[in-house]
Amino acid sequence: xxxxxxxxxxxxxxxxxxxxxxxxxxxxxxxxxxxxxxxxxxxxxxxxxxxxxxxxxxxxxxxxxxxxxxxxxxxxxxxxxxxxxxxxxxxxxxxxxxxxxxxxxxxxxxxxxxxxxxxxxxxxxxxxxxxxxxxxxxxxxxxxxxxxxxxxxxxxxxxxxxxxxxxxxxxxxxxxxxxxxxxxxxxxxxxxxxxxxxxxxxxxxxxxxxxxxxxxxxxxxxxxxxxxxxxxxxxxxxxxxxxxxxxxxxxxxxxxxxxxxxxxxxxxxxxxxxxxxxxxxxxxxxxxxxxxxxxxxxxxxxxxxxxxxxxxxxxxxxxxxxxxxxxxxxxxxxx
Amino acid sequence: xxxxxxxxxxxxxxxxxxxxxxxxxxxxxxxxxxxxxxxxxxxxxxxxxxxxxxxxxxxxxxxxxxxxxxxxxxxxxxxxxxxxxxxxxxxxxxxxxxxxxxxxxxxxxxxxxxxxxxxxxxxxxxxxxxxxxxxxxxxxxxxxxxxxxxxxxxxxxxxxxxxxxxxxxxxxxxxxxxxxxxxxxxxxxxxxxxxxxxxxxxxxxxxxxxxxxxxxxxxxxxxxxxxxxxxxxxxxxxxxxxxxxxxxxxxxxxxxxxxxxxxxxxxxxxxxxxxxxxxxxxxxxxxxxxxxxxxxxx
Amino acid sequence: xxxxxxxxxxxxxxxxxxxxxxxxxxxxxxxxxxxxxxxxxxxxxxxxxxxxxxxxxxxxxxxxxxxxxxxxxxxxxxxxxxxxxxxxxxxxxxxxxxxxxxxxxxxxxxxxxxxxxxxxxxxxxxxxxxxxxxxxxxxxxxxxxxxxxxxxxxxxxxxxxxxxxxxxxxxxxxxxxxxxxxxxxxxxxxxxxxxxxxxxxxxxxxxxxxxxxxxxxxxxxxxxxxxxxxxxxxxxxxxxxxxxxxxxxxxxxxxxxxxxxxxxxxxxxxxxxxxxxxxxxxxxxxxxxxxxxxxxxxxxxxxxxxxxxxxxxxxxxxxxxxxxxxxxxxxxxxxxxxxxxxxxxx
Numbered sequence: 001x002x003x004x005x006x007x008x009x010x011x012x013x014x015x016x017x018x019x020x021x022x023x024x025x026x027x028x029x030x031x032x033x034x035x036x037x038x039x040x041x042x043x044x045x046x047x048x049x050x051x052x053x054x055x056x057x058x059x060x061x062x063x064x065x066x067x068x069x070x071x072x073x074x075x076x077x078x079x080x081x082x083x084x085x086x087x088x089x090x091x092x093x094x095x096x097x098x099x100x101x102x103x104x105x106x107x108x109x110x111x112x113x114x115x116x117x118x119x120x121x122x123x124x125x126x127x128x129x130x131x132x133x134x135x136x137x138x139x140x141x142x143x144x145x146x147x148x149x150x151x152x153x154x155x156x157x158x159x160x161x162x163x164x165x166x167x168x169x170x171x172x173x174x175x176x177x178x179x180x181x182x183x184x185x186x187x188x189x190x191x192x193x194x195x196x197x198x199x200x201x202x203x204x205x206x207x208x209x210x211x212x213x214x215x216x217x218x219x220x221x222x223x224x225x226x227x228x229x230x231x232x233x234x235x236x237x238x239x240x241x242x243x244x245x246x247x248x249x250x251x252x253x254x255x256x257x258x259x260x261x262x263x264x265x266x267x268x269x270x271x272x273x274x275x276x277x278x279x280x281x282x283x284x285x286x287x288x289x290x291x292x293x294x295x296x297x298x299x300x301x302x303x304x305x306x307x308x309x310x311x312x313x314x315x316x317x318x319x320x321x322x323x324x325x326x327x328x329x330x331x332x333x334x335x
Numbered sequence: 336x337x338x339x340x341x342x343x344x345x346x347x348x349x350x351x352x353x354x355x356x357x358x359x360x361x362x363x364x365x366x367x368x369x370x371x372x373x374x375x376x377x378x379x380x381x382x383x384x385x386x387x388x389x390x391x392x393x394x395x396x397x398x399x400x401x402x403x404x405x406x407x408x409x410x411x412x413x414x415x416x417x418x419x420x421x422x423x424x425x426x427x428x429x430x431x432x433x434x435x436x437x438x439x440x441x442x443x444x445x446x447x448x449x450x451x452x453x454x455x456x457x458x459x460x461x462x463x464x465x466x467x468x469x470x471x472x473x474x475x476x477x478x479x480x481x482x483x484x485x486x487x488x489x490x491x492x493x494x495x496x497x498x499x500x501x502x503x504x505x506x507x508x509x510x511x512x513x514x515x516x517x518x519x520x521x522x523x524x525x526x527x528x529x530x531x532x533x534x535x536x537x538x539x540x541x542x543x544x545x546x547x548x549x550x551x552x553x554x555x556x557x558x559x560x561x562x563x564x565x566x567x568x569x570x571x572x573x574x575x576x577x578x579x580x581x582x583x584x585x586x587x588x589x590x591x592x593x594x595x596x597x598x599x600x601x602x603x604x605x606x607x608x609x610x611x612x613x614x615x616x617x618x619x620x621x622x623x624x625x626x627x628x629x630x631x632x633x
Numbered sequence: 634x635x636x637x638x639x640x641x642x643x644x645x646x647x648x649x650x651x652x653x654x655x656x657x658x659x660x661x662x663x664x665x666x667x668x669x670x671x672x673x674x675x676x677x678x679x680x681x682x683x684x685x686x687x688x689x690x691x692x693x694x695x696x697x698x699x700x701x702x703x704x705x706x707x708x709x710x711x712x713x714x715x716x717x718x719x720x721x722x723x724x725x726x727x728x729x730x731x732x733x734x735x736x737x738x739x740x741x742x743x744x745x746x747x748x749x750x751x752x753x754x755x756x757x758x759x760x761x762x763x764x765x766x767x768x769x770x771x772x773x774x775x776x777x778x779x780x781x782x783x784x785x786x787x788x789x790x791x792x793x794x795x796x797x798x799x800x801x802x803x804x805x806x807x808x809x810x811x812x813x814x815x816x817x818x819x820x821x822x823x824x825x826x827x828x829x830x831x832x833x834x835x836x837x838x839x840x841x842x843x844x845x846x847x848x849x850x851x852x853x854x855x856x857x858x859x860x861x862x863x864x865x866x867x868x869x870x871x872x873x874x875x876x877x878x879x880x881x882x883x884x885x886x887x888x889x890x891x892x893x894x895x896x897x898x899x900x901x902x903x904x905x906x907x908x909x910x911x912x913x914x915x916x917x918x919x920x921x922x923x924x925x926x927x928x929x930x931x932x933x934x935x936x937x938x939x940x941x942x943x944x945x946x947x948x949x950x951x952x953x954x955x956x957x958x959x960x961x962x963x964x965x966x967x968x969x970x971x972x973x974x975x976x977x978x979x
Binding site: 440443444446447448450451452453454455456458459460461462463464465466539542543546547549562565566569570573576580583584587588591 | 666669670671673674677678681682684685687796797798800801804807808811812813819903904906907910911914915922925926928929930931932933934937938940941944945948949952
C-alpha cells in the first residue's frame with residue numbers, strides 16, 4: 001500500500017466506480033473459545049460508490065460483523081473468513097502495523113454515541129489533525145488548515161471555532177459530523193457506519209444520512225451502513241442484508257427487498273419500521289426474542305417466532321437460496 | 336460484622352492478633368532469659384541452643400527482648416488509637432449538626448491535622464512536652480483523630496438524611512435513642528475498620544519512634560530499639576533486623592487483613608463527604624482504585 | 634516511613650483522593666483552602682510550644698537555671714508577652730522567612746533549616762523521580778497485558794512493597810547493596826551542588842527506599858486506570874484513526890488515565906517527608922528530620938516549631954502543585970465557562 005496522501009490523492013488511486021472495496025466471504029465469528037459461532041456464513045460485497053445496509057435486532061451479529069471488518073474484535077472474540085479483503089488488500093492475517101496503515105486512510109468508521117469516541121481532554125481539531133499528520137505527513141499548520149477544511153466539508157458552521165472545541169462542548173449531531181470528518185480525512189475506500197445515527201434525533205439523523213450520501217457520491221467511497229432500524233437503511237442504501245441470529249436471512253437490492261420482502265423476518269422488521277406492505281394490519285412488534293447463539297436449533301432460527309412456520313422449518317438447516325432475480329433468502333416459504 | 340469475623344482470612348488475622356496480645360500481656364514472663372542480662376561471652380551469636388533467636392551485640396537474648404518489647408509497643412499503639420477515638424468519633428457525630436461555615440472550618444482543621452507527618456509531629460511533641468512515649472502517643476492520637484472524625488461524619492451524614500431515621504424520629508423516638516440504635520449500628524463497622532487501620536499505623540509509628548530512641552530509655556527493649564541496635568552490626572548479623580521486622584509486619588499485616596475483611600462485609604462504603612465544594616463527579620478523575628482513608632504517613 | 638498499608642483495590646476513595654477527584658474548580662479556590670490549612674497548622678504548631686513548660690533558660694542551663702535566669706531569657710526571647718502577640722509576631726516573621734532564633738545556639742532557625750532542607754528536597758526529588766519512572770514503567774507494562782504473568786507479578790510486588798515501611802526497605806537495601814554487594818555507601822552525604830556524582834552515590838539508596846512505596850502506589854493506580862481507559866470508546870476511536878498502539882497509549886490513554894496517579898504522587902509527598910525522618914537517621918543524612926530530632930532532645934522550641942511549619946509548607950506546596958497538574962489535565966474544568974456558545978451545525 002502506498003503512503004496515503006490526504007487531500008490530493010490522485011484519482012487513479014481511488015477504486016474505480018463499481019469495483020469491489022470490501023469483499024466478505026463466509027465470515028464466521030465466535031465469542032469465547034469453543035463456543036458456538038455467533039456469526040455464520042456471512043458473505044457480501046461492497047462496491048465503490050455503493051451503499052450496503054446491514055440490518056438486524058441487537059444480538060443478530062451485525063456489530064460483530066462490523067468489528068471483524070474493522071479488525072477490532074472484542075477480547076475473546078475470534079473471527080475467521082474465506083475471504084476478507086479491502087480494496088485489494090487481504091485483511092486476513094494482517095498484522096497490527098498493517099491495520100494501522102489501513103485505518104485512518106483506506107478504512108474509516110463512525111459509531112453510535114460519537115462523543116464517547118473522542119478523547120475528552122483533547123480538542124476535536126487536534127484529534128482530527130493527528131491522523132493527517134501521522135498518515136499524511138502534514139506539517140502542523142497544514143494539518144490545521146486541512147482539518148478546518150474537512151470540518152467545513154461535513155457541514156459544520158464556523159469550522160475554525162469547532163476546531164478548537166473540546167468534545168463536551170459540542171452537540172451529538174456536531175460530534176457525529178466531526179467523527180465523519182475524521183473518518184473521511186484519509187480519503188477511505190470504505191466507510192463503516194455502525195448505528196451512526198441511532199442516538200440522534202430525527203432531524204439530525206436525516207442530516208447525517210444526507211451527509212453520508214453526499215460524501216459517498218463525491219468521494220466514490222463504499223458505505224457499509226449498520227443499523228437496527230430498517231427505516232434508516234431503506235432510504236440510504238442500494239443493497240440490503242438482513243441478519244438474524246448470526247445468519248444472513250435475506251440479501252438483495254434495497255428497493256425490491258423493501259417492496260417485496262421474501263423472508264418473514266424482513267417482513268416483520270419492515271412492519272416495525274412502518275414500511276412494509278402489511279403495516280396497517282399487523283401489530284408492529286416481533287413476538288419472542290432471538291435465540292441465544294449457544295443453543296442453535298437444527299432448522300430455521302426464526303421459526304419459533306414466525307407466523308408462517310411449518311414442521312419442515314425445524315428439521316434441517318435452511319440454505320440461503322438465490323432466486324431468479326438474484327435475491328437471496330433463507331426461507332422455505334417461497335420454494 | 337460477625338459474618339466478617341467468620342471468614343477464614345479474618346480468623347487467621349484474629350488468631351495472630353490474639354497471639355500478639357497474649358505476648359503483650361504476658362511478655363516478659365514468657366521470656367526464657369532476662370531481656371537485660373548481658374552475656375559478654377556470647378556476643379552476636381546466631382540462633383542456637385539456649386538462645387533460640389541468637390544474641391545481640393551485648394550478648395542479650397534476642398527472643399527474650401522481643402517478647403519483653405511487645406508489651407510497651409502494643410500498649411503505646413493502643414493509647415494513641417484510644418486518644419484518636421475519643422477525639423474523633425464524638426466530634427464527628429456532632430459535626431453533622433454544624434452550620435455550613437463551621438463545617439468548612441472543621442474540615443480545614445482536619446486537613447491541617449492531616450498535613451502534619453506523624454513522626455515529625457510526635458518528635459516535636461516529645462521535644463516540647465518532655466521525652467516519653469505517652470507524650471508521643473498523645474500527639475499521634477491527635478493526628479489520627481481526623482480519620483475517625485471523617486468516617487464517623489460521613490456515616491452519620493448519610494444517615495442524617497436516611498428515611499428510616501426520620502421515620503423513627505416521627506414515631507417519637509428520642510434523639511438519644513435514634514443515635515444509639517440507628518447511628519451506632521451504622522457507624523460502628525466503619526469505626527471498627529478505621530480502628531484496625533489506625534492501630535497498624537500507630538504500631539509502625541511506635542516502631543519508628545523507638546527506632547529513633549524516642550520515648551524509651553535505652554536498655555529497655557522495644558521492637559524499634561532492637562532494629563536500631565541491629566543496624567550497627569549488619570556486617571556481622573545481616574539477618575538480625577529480620578526478627579523484629581517479621582513480628583512488626585505480622586502484626587500490622589493481620590490488622591490490615593482484619594480491616595479489609597470487616598470492610599468487605601459492609602454492604603456499602605460510607606458516602607463521600609459532600610463538603611462545601613462538591614462538584615459533579617468526573618469519570619476521568621474518579622480513581623477506580625483509590626487509596627484508603629487510613630493511609631500511613633508515619 | 635511511608636504508607637505501610639496494603640491498599641485494597643477499588644473501595645472507599647481516600648479523602649485526599651476524593652478532594653482531588655472532585656476536580657479542583659479553580660486554583661483560587663484551592664489556594665484559599667491551602668492558606669486556611671496553613672494558618673490552622675501554624676496555630677497548632679505554635680500551640681505546641683505554648684502548652685509546654687519548656688523555656689530557654691531550662692533548655693540552655695538545665696537544672697542550674699535560677700528563676701532570675703528564666704525571667705531574663707524569657708524576656709530576651711519575648712516570651713513574657715501575651716500569647717496572641719507572640720503568635721502574631723512569630724507568624725508575621727515566619728512568612729517573611731524569619732523563624733526566630735534557636736534557644737540553644739541562638740542561631741537563626743531559618744538558616745539551620747535552609748542548610749538542612751536541600752538535603753531532603755534533593756533526595757525527595759530523586760525519590761519522586763524514581764517513583765514516577767519505576768511506577769509508570771511497571772503500571773504501563775502491566776496494563777498492556779492485563780491478566781498476564783507480568784501483570785500478576787507487578788500486582789503482587791506492589792502489594793508487598795505497599796506493606797513494607799520505608800525503614801524496613803532501607804535496612805534491606807543497606808544489607809544487600811552496601812554490606813553484601815558493597816556497591817554504594819550505607820550512609821553519609823555530599824551536597825548536590827558540590828559533587829553531583831558523589832551526591833547520587835549517597836542519595837540513591839535513601840531515595841530508593843523512600844520511593845518504592847510511592848512507586849507501588851503509582852503502578853497500581855496507573856494500571857487500573859489504564860486498563861479502564863484502554864476499554865473506553867475513545868481509545869478505540871484513536872485506534873480507528875490508524876494511530877499506533879504506542880501513540881494511542883502515550884498520546885491519549887496515558888493523558889486521561891494519569892489523573893489518579895498524579896493524585897497518588899501528590900499524596901506521596903507528605904509520606905516521603907514523614908518517611909525521611911527514619912531514613913535520615915538510617916543513612917545518616919544531615920536533613921531537617923535530624924535537625925528536628927536534635928531540637929527535640931534539647932527542647933529547643935523555636936527550632937521544633939520552625940521545622941514543623943516548614944514541613945507543612947512543603948506538603949501544602951506539593952498539594953498545590955498536584956491540584957494545578959490535575960487542573961491542567963482536565964480541560965472540562967478549565968473551560969467549563971466557555972460552554973455557552975457552541976457553533977451550530979448547518
